[in-house]
Amino acid sequence: MNTQIDISKRKQTSKISFMNILANYSVPILFVIICMLGIYASKLNMTYILNEIVIRLSRNLFLVLALIIPVMAGMGLNFAIVIGAMAGQIGLIAIKVLDMGGFTGFLMALLISTPFALLFGYGTGQILNKTKGKEMITGLMLGYFANGLYQLVFLTFMGTIIPVNNPEIILSGGVGLKNALDLKFIQYSLDNLIKLDIAGVKIPVVTILFILVLCFVLRFVIKTKLGQDFRALGQDINIAEVSGINTNKTRLIAITISTVLAAWGQIIFLQNIGTLNTYNSHEQVGMFAIAALLVGGASVTKATIGQAVVGTLLFHTLFIVSPFAGKNLFGDAQIGEYFRSFIAYGVIALSLVLHAWQKYMKEHNKEKLG
Amino acid sequence: MKEFWKRITDKYGYPKVLITIFLIILCIIAVIQQQNLPGLLKDSLVRIGMNGVLVLAMVPSINSGTGLNFGLSIGILCGILAGCISIELKLTGMTALIAAILMSIPFSVIAGYLYGLLLNRVKGDEMTVGTYMGFSIVSLMCIGWLLLPFQSPDMIWAIGGKGLRTTIALADKFGKVLDDFLSFNVLGEPVPTGSLLFFGLMCVIVWLFFKTKTGVAMIAAGDNAKFAAANGINVNQQRVIGTILSMVLGGIGIVIYAQSFGFFQLYTGPLMMPFMAVSAVLIGGASAKKANIANVVSGTTLFFALLAISLPVINKMMPEGNLSEVIRIIVTYGVILYALTKVGGDN
Numbered sequence: 001m002n003t004q005i006d007i008s009k010r011k012q013t014s015k016i017s018f019m020n021i022l023a024n025y026s027v028p029i030l031f032v033i034i035c036m037l038g039i040y041a042s043k044l045n046m047t048y049i050l051n052e053i054v055i056r057l058s059r060n061l062f063l064v065l066a067l068i069i070p071v072m073a074g075m076g077l078n079f080a081i082v083i084g085a086m087a088g089q090i091g092l093i094a095i096k097v098l099d100m101g102g103f104t105g106f107l108m109a110l111l112i113s114t115p116f117a118l119l120f121g122y123g124t125g126q127i128l129n130k131t132k133g134k135e136m137i138t139g140l141m142l143g144y145f146a147n148g149l150y151q152l153v154f155l156t157f158m159g160t161i162i163p164v165n166n167p168e169i170i171l172s173g174g175v176g177l178k179n180a181l182d183l184k185f186i187q188y189s190l191d192n193l194i195k196l197d198i199a200g201v202k203i204p205v206v207t208i209l210f211i212l213v214l215c216f217v218l219r220f221v222i223k224t225k226l227g228q229d230f231r232a233l234g235q236d237i238n239i240a241e242v243s244g245i246n247t248n249k250t251r252l253i254a255i256t257i258s259t260v261l262a263a264w265g266q267i268i269f270l271q272n273i274g275t276l277n278t279y280n281s282h283e284q285v286g287m288f289a290i291a292a293l294l295v296g297g298a299s300v301t302k303a304t305i306g307q308a309v310v311g312t313l314l315f316h317t318l319f320i321v322s323p324f325a326g327k328n329l330f331g332d333a334q335i336g337e338y339f340r341s342f343i344a345y346g347v348i349a350l351s352l353v354l355h356a357w358q359k360y361m362k363e364h365n366k367e368k369l370g
Numbered sequence: 371m372k373e374f375w376k377r378i379t380d381k382y383g384y385p386k387v388l389i390t391i392f393l394i395i396l397c398i399i400a401v402i403q404q405q406n407l408p409g410l411l412k413d414s415l416v417r418i419g420m421n422g423v424l425v426l427a428m429v430p431s432i433n434s435g436t437g438l439n440f441g442l443s444i445g446i447l448c449g450i451l452a453g454c455i456s457i458e459l460k461l462t463g464m465t466a467l468i469a470a471i472l473m474s475i476p477f478s479v480i481a482g483y484l485y486g487l488l489l490n491r492v493k494g495d496e497m498t499v500g501t502y503m504g505f506s507i508v509s510l511m512c513i514g515w516l517l518l519p520f521q522s523p524d525m526i527w528a529i530g531g532k533g534l535r536t537t538i539a540l541a542d543k544f545g546k547v548l549d550d551f552l553s554f555n556v557l558g559e560p561v562p563t564g565s566l567l568f569f570g571l572m573c574v575i576v577w578l579f580f581k582t583k584t585g586v587a588m589i590a591a592g593d594n595a596k597f598a599a600a601n602g603i604n605v606n607q608q609r610v611i612g613t614i615l616s617m618v619l620g621g622i623g624i625v626i627y628a629q630s631f632g633f634f635q636l637y638t639g640p641l642m643m644p645f646m647a648v649s650a651v652l653i654g655g656a657s658a659k660k661a662n663i664a665n666v667v668s669g670t671t672l673f674f675a676l677l678a679i680s681l682p683v684i685n686k687m688m689p690e691g692n693l694s695e696v697i698r699i700i701v702t703y704g705v706i707l708y709a710l711t712k713v714g715g716d717n
Contacts, residue, residue: 130711137440137498141707144645148699155693175688332533338512338637345509349502353488356495363494 027347028297028307031314034343035321042324047200049320056316057309058191058207059272063289064308065214066261070135071303072222073254074234076355077290077348080124080139080255083146084262085282087117091267092183092276093154097164101185103193106271109186113263120146121259125252132237136300136352143286151279177278187274207268214261215305221257230254234301265289291315291344300355318343385653385705389672396679403686408557410679416549417674419565420630421650423572424623424643425670427616428651432661433580434612435592435605436489438651438709441500442644444485444507445620448477450634453625454534457543458522464551466544467629474621482617486610497658501644508641515636538634545632565630569670572619577663579615588612592659623647649673649702652709676701 039049063081070078091113095105124142131138158164159175169181191204221227229250232240241247266285270276293303295318296311319340326336379387400410424442431439452474456466485503492499516533520526525538539545551564579585591598591608599605624643628634651661654669677698684694 127707127711133494134497134710137501138707138710140498140501141703141710145700145703145707148696148703151696152693152700155696156688173689332516334533335513335516338509338516342506342509342513345502345506349499349506352495352499352502353492356492356499359495360491360493 025297027295028310028314031295031318035314035317038318038321038325041328042321043328044321044324049317050201052320053313053317054201054203055272056319057312058204058211059269060289060292060316061211061309061312062214062268063262063265063285064292064312065211065218065305066258066265067289067293068218068303068305068308069221069230069254070258071293071298071301072227072234073230073251074237074301075128075251075254076136076139076300077293077351078139078255078258079136079286079290080128080142080146081258081262081289082143082282082286083120083124084117084259085266085285086146086150087113087120087259088263088266089113089270089276089278089282090116091263092186092270093169093177093181093278095186096169096181096183096276097166099185101189103189105186106189106267109267110264113267114260117260117263118256121256122252124259125255128255129248129251140286147283150282154278179278181276181278183270183274183276186271188271190268190271207272210268218305226250226253287344287348288315291347294347294351295343299351315344383655385708386655386668386672389653389676389701389705393672393676393679396676396683399687400679400683403683405682405686408559410682411557412559412561413678413681414671414675415566416562416630417678418670419549419562419569420627421623421646421674422565422569422666422670423619423626424647425650425654426569426572426576426663426666427619427623428647428656429576429661429663429666430579430588430612430615430619432651432656432658433592434588434609434615435595435659436486436609436613437496437500437658438648438706439500439613439616439620440497440644440648441485441504441507442616442620442647443504443640444481445478445617446624446640446643447507447511448481448617449474449621449624450628450636450640451477452621453628453634454518454520454525454538457525457538457540458520460522462543464544464547467547467625470544470625471622474625475618478617478621479614482614483610485617486613489613490606490609504644505641508638512637534636536635536637536639538636540628540632540634544629547629548626549630562630565626568626572622573663573667576615576619584608584611645702645706646673649705652705657712658709673701 063085066081066084067078070076088109091109091111094112095101095109098108100108124139127142128135128138155176158177159170164170169178170176171178188204190207190210194205196203196205222230229240229245232243232245233247233250233254237247240250262285266282269285270281273281292312292315293308294311295315296307296309296313298304298307298311322336322340323333324336326339327333329335400407424446427442427445428439431437449470452472453470455473456470459469461469488503489496489500518534520534524543525534527533527535548564548568549562550560552567553560553563555561580589587598587603588608588611590601591603591605592612595605598608624640650669650673651665652669653673654661654665654667656662656665656669677694680697681694684697687693
């Protein structure tokens with residue numbers, strides 16, 4: 001069975017090898033060039049840029065890595081990771097209520113968020129199993145919908161159903177969380193555990209260790225039976241079904257893993273940022289993580305750890321330099337900011353178009369042959 | 371009772387029934403709270419006239435087979451651009467409104483044609499692609515609004531003298547001209563007659579269009595592409611026409627919206643607008659494959675009456691936070707999500 005899949009895969013790759021090369025390397029190369037130009041135009045000094053890159057890599061990479069498994073399992077880009085991010089924020093709100101700071105607080109947030117993330121991931125998976133082939137648009141809409149529910153819970157349940165009497169976090173009416181929660185009590189609790197200073201670049205060793213561990217775990221999972229099932233599903237869900245894989249269950253596991261990782265990723269992200277915008281910190285998580293992954297050369301059907309790292313590096317370099325570049329080139333920092341959000345949306349749109357186009361052509365050709 | 375429930379949900383679909391019940395509950399609460407009922411009615415009518423054409427824009431795209439037009443923001447941008455040009459030409463009043471509508475059409479036709487060609491190459495994934503094409507064009511136009519060579523001091527930033535403002539006031543341009551057209555008072559509240567009449571007129575035009583030969587061919591192409599192709603209908607062409615029509619209605623729709631709202635919202639303003647229109651038409655009982663004028667009228671009425679009434683009612687119940695906005699989010703995306711799960715997967 002496996003050899004058969006391999007053969008069919010090889011046929012496909014030889015057929016669209018030019019497309020593959022284009023999809024694999026042209027995007028990162030293009031972005032390397034854009035970033036170089038941006039760095040040049042921004043006139044920033046290298047130490048500043050490197051410091052920013054290290055900070056942004058350490059705080060964003062975990063979220064980007066959370067996307068890999070659903071892509072592998074053929075479920076496309078998981079726009080629903082915002083739901084995982086919400087679970088992470090529930091963990092953070094909980095430790096804020098319990099008033100647990102420092103590294104213990106950080107671990108506690110991870111611990112509390114996990115059951116929520118498992119539950120949310122399971123629910124997301126159930127819905128995505130009902131909408132096979134439309135996972136991405138469903139995931140996106142589910143994210144928006146869940147955002148509404150999340151806001152409803154924290155606006156009306158806090159102070160009523162969930163008794164909290166902390167005026168620092170509750171609105172003055174006694175009901176509902178405030179718009180912004182101060183997370184100073186756990187800020188840098190992970191980043192500053194061990195901090196190396198190499199030629200003026202400060203490196204948050206433990207955060208990076210966390211990410212490395214995740215990379216190894218992901219690599220390990222990919223090699224197990226479960227990982228093989230994911231890949232089989234990604235290649236052809238019908239063949240996977242015939243060869244005895246419980247597709248629905250495997251898809252559920254894939255999306256649940258992604259959701260849990262997103263929850264942890266969001267906690268790592270916010271412990272660096274230091275403020276929780278209760279009602280919109282999570283909104284753009286999906287878009288930025290997905291755009292970063294795609295900039296690294298990933299596609300709707302293929303994503304690797306390497307692409308995640310390269311993509312995050314390039315995408316966030318662009319984020320750092322584009323306002324400054326916009327200011328120097330056009331006299332307006334706003335243009336740079338709009339440019340980077342155009343890049344984020346544009347790279348996702350382009351990748352979706354390419355994927356849909358290839359899929360359509362494949363079906364079209366099949367129809368012609370049949 | 372159980373049978374009755376099943377019968378009405380089968381006939382009208384869950385979204386319509388649930389939204390109707392929710393609306394009735396809100397009305398009862400409004401009465402208990404002693405809200406200004408004629409005022410609420412007026413707000414509802416204003417919102418219906420304001421958004422109707424945008425919702426109507428979903429009909430051609432659904433019926434031509436390209437599904438819910440999540441990329442409607444592209445048409446909306448065309449309308450805003452035309453509106454800005456009409457202000458730049460120093461037009462005011464009804465002339466400005468008509469000029470804006472007429473000028474939006476060529477933009478929308480070109481944009482719709484190109485977008486239609488794209489959609490023909492991504493069959494089956496129109497919704498995902500459409501959403502992100504819409505997002506990226508909106509963010510591209512953000513740069514456009516900063517760089518376009520508009521000169522009118524009413525539109526550009528007072529300081530710096532470059533780039534359009536985020537909101538452009540229409541009060542002394544063509545704000546409310548249609549709302550006030552033939553307006554009369556009912557229970558002391560003005561009725562936005564002109565906007566409602568215009569919405570009705572557009573509905574009739576679209577309805578008539580679907581009676582023409584092209585319209586019938588479009589419905590056939592959207593209903594069953596293979597069958598239509600076997601009967602000599604150029605399916606791809608019909609899809610392009612449907613997309614163009616949808617974009618044109620989107621462009622006209624935003625001009626009507628802005629005249630009633632009193633402002634053009636530039637930059638990220640149009641980003642999430644298509645979702646409201648999508649949700650409204652789905653509440654009206656449309657599906658991703660079929661929509662008619664009745665769906666548009668009932669969906670617009672229910673959805674926007676709900677929004678208009680929930681705002682004061684819920685704010686009175688809970689003055690802090692933004693609960694009515696939360697309700698809007700839940701209803702909008704809940705309805706879309708329900709429609710997606712109902713369409714089901716590929717297998």
